[in-house]
Amino acid sequence: xxxxxxxxxxxxxxxxxxxxxxxxxxxxxxxxxxxxxxxxxxxxxxxxxxxxxxxxxxxxxxxxxxxxxxxxxxxxxxxxxxxxxxxxxxxxxxxxxxxxxxxxxxxxxxxxxxxxxxxxxxxxxxxxxxxxxxxxxxxxxxxxxxxxxxxxxxxxxxxxxxxxxxxxxxxxxxxxxxxxxxxxxxxxxxxxxxxxxxxxxxxxxxxxxxxxxxxxxxxxxxxxxxxxxxxxxxxxxxxxxxxxxxxxxxxxxxxxxxxxxxxxxxxxxxxxxxxxxxxxxxxxxxxxxxxxxxxxxxxxxxxxxxxxxxxxxxxxxxxxxxxxxxxxxxxxxxxxxxxxxxxxxxxxxxxxxxxxxxxxxx
Ligand SMILES: NC(=O)c1ccc[n+]([C@@H]2O[C@H](COP(=O)([O-])OP(=O)(O)OC[C@H]3O[C@@H](n4cnc5c(N)ncnc54)[C@H](O)[C@@H]3O)[C@@H](O)[C@H]2O)c1
Numbered sequence: 001x002x003x004x005x006x007x008x009x010x011x012x013x014x015x016x017x018x019x020x021x022x023x024x025x026x027x028x029x030x031x032x033x034x035x036x037x038x039x040x041x042x043x044x045x046x047x048x049x050x051x052x053x054x055x056x057x058x059x060x061x062x063x064x065x066x067x068x069x070x071x072x073x074x075x076x077x078x079x080x081x082x083x084x085x086x087x088x089x090x091x092x093x094x095x096x097x098x099x100x101x102x103x104x105x106x107x108x109x110x111x112x113x114x115x116x117x118x119x120x121x122x123x124x125x126x127x128x129x130x131x132x133x134x135x136x137x138x139x140x141x142x143x144x145x146x147x148x149x150x151x152x153x154x155x156x157x158x159x160x161x162x163x164x165x166x167x168x169x170x171x172x173x174x175x176x177x178x179x180x181x182x183x184x185x186x187x188x189x190x191x192x193x194x195x196x197x198x199x200x201x202x203x204x205x206x207x208x209x210x211x212x213x214x215x216x217x218x219x220x221x222x223x224x225x226x227x228x229x230x231x232x233x234x235x236x237x238x239x240x241x242x243x244x245x246x247x248x249x250x251x252x253x254x255x256x257x258x259x260x261x262x263x264x265x266x267x268x269x270x271x272x273x274x275x276x277x278x279x280x281x282x283x284x285x286x287x288x289x290x291x292x293x294x295x296x297x298x299x300x301x302x303x304x305x306x307x308x309x310x311x312x313x314x315x316x317x318x319x320x321x322x323x324x325x326x327x328x329x330x331x332x333x334x335x336x337x338x339x340x341x342x343x344x345x346x347x348x349x350x351x352x353x354x355x356x357x358x359x360x361x362x
Contacts, residue, residue, distance in 0.1 A: 002362050005355040006219055009258035013045050016262035020269045025054030027105025027148060032090045032133065034060035035069050038110055040220025041261045047075055050082045059101055061088040065125065066118060090133035095140050102140060105148045106268055109137055116183065117226035123185035130189035134196055142204040149207050151268040152197050156214040157187045161323040170329035171277055182317045194275065201273035209267040214279025214328045218257035218348055219355040232291060233352060236298035241306045245313040248288030251325045255280040256348030259341035266337040277328040280341040284327045293349050301353040
């Protein structure tokens with residue numbers, strides 16, 4: 001592995017799972033959405049650590065709707081006996097046609113475009129991945145004793161725009177979400193996906209665990225992804241000014257990808273029905289503060305000297321239903337999963353930019 005940041009992050013993930021990772025031994029893993037941002041770490045972790053973990057096979061599925069990334073092809077060439085990569089639409093194609101998939105011990109359902117710009121471009125595909133895709137998986141694995149854990153990626157977006165008394169937001173908050181509008185294809189399909197998980201867990205005693213990610217960022221996020229951390233990183237690399245398409249006051253907590261992926265894999269290994277917020281609870285910062293963090297890290301890593309500018313998006317619906325504050329309570333995951341995120345946003349942004357610098361050199 002060429003990139004020192006990825007190498008260190010995978011080692012942190014491995015360490016973060018502690019003794020729980022022993023449960024993976026002897027089990028194959030299926031990952032949908034393997035080519036995405038989170039797939040970058042999840043697919044690499046299971047593949048690169050397969051022999052240490054005792055994983056015989058990793059089946060990685062994706063439509064490659066946005067792109068087939070080079071890192072994934074290279075990984076497949078490096079581990080031809082472990083990693084099987086297939087162009088596959090989880091909403092339409094037949095899982096039973098892939099040998100060994102039905103007997104997998106662990107399944108990660110990450111397929112679903114996560115960037116608002118792109119899920120708005122592909123709203124039907126987004127619904128399909130979260131509804132039909134999930135349903136296909138639940139139907140295939142129900143009643144199978146070989147299944148030890150199934151992870152469904154929901155989203156913090158299921159909370160919508162919480163009232164101020166419900167921020168920070170815990171798992172029992174029921175949400176303030178619109179079933180119409182530009183974000184509804186994503187938010188509501190995640191909500192109904194969770195309902196399906198609940199129903200199948202009750203009816204068929206399936207070991208389904210739901211993760212609700214809160215704003216992840218870092219290596220693996222495509223520079224053209226159009227989520228804010230990627231936009232800022234791209235501006236730094238191109239030596240352009242940082243553009244904010246709001247007044248810069250909405251707040252978020254930004255969770256670095258190695259922390260988040262450790263949380264997701266702890267969810268997968270939980271092996272029974274439950275749902276967890278996965279993110280970091282501090283610091284909750286304004287978008288304009290994030291821009292300053294990129295400016296400082298950019299200056300350090302690339303000698304960057306750009307400024308922050310405020311503009312209006314040409315898209316009138318750009319900010320529609322955009323939550324003003326987003327901040328999780330993660331006490332449940334801390335207590336029940338042993339989840340303990342530790343990378344603060346300044347360090348995470350430095351790592352992301354350092355990763356990109358190393359990639360540019362290689
Ligand atoms: N990254 C975050 O901060 C975040 C936040 C909330 C939720 N999530 C959820 O986590 C999961 C992974 O997120 P990400 O950031 O890696 O997303 P991403 O958009 O980077 O990647 C998603 C991948 O899923 C694939 N895909 C889409 N539809 C598919 C289908 N029908 N069949 C097979 N593959 C399909 C896409 O081609 C893409 O490679 C998603 O379910 C997302 O909704 C992520």
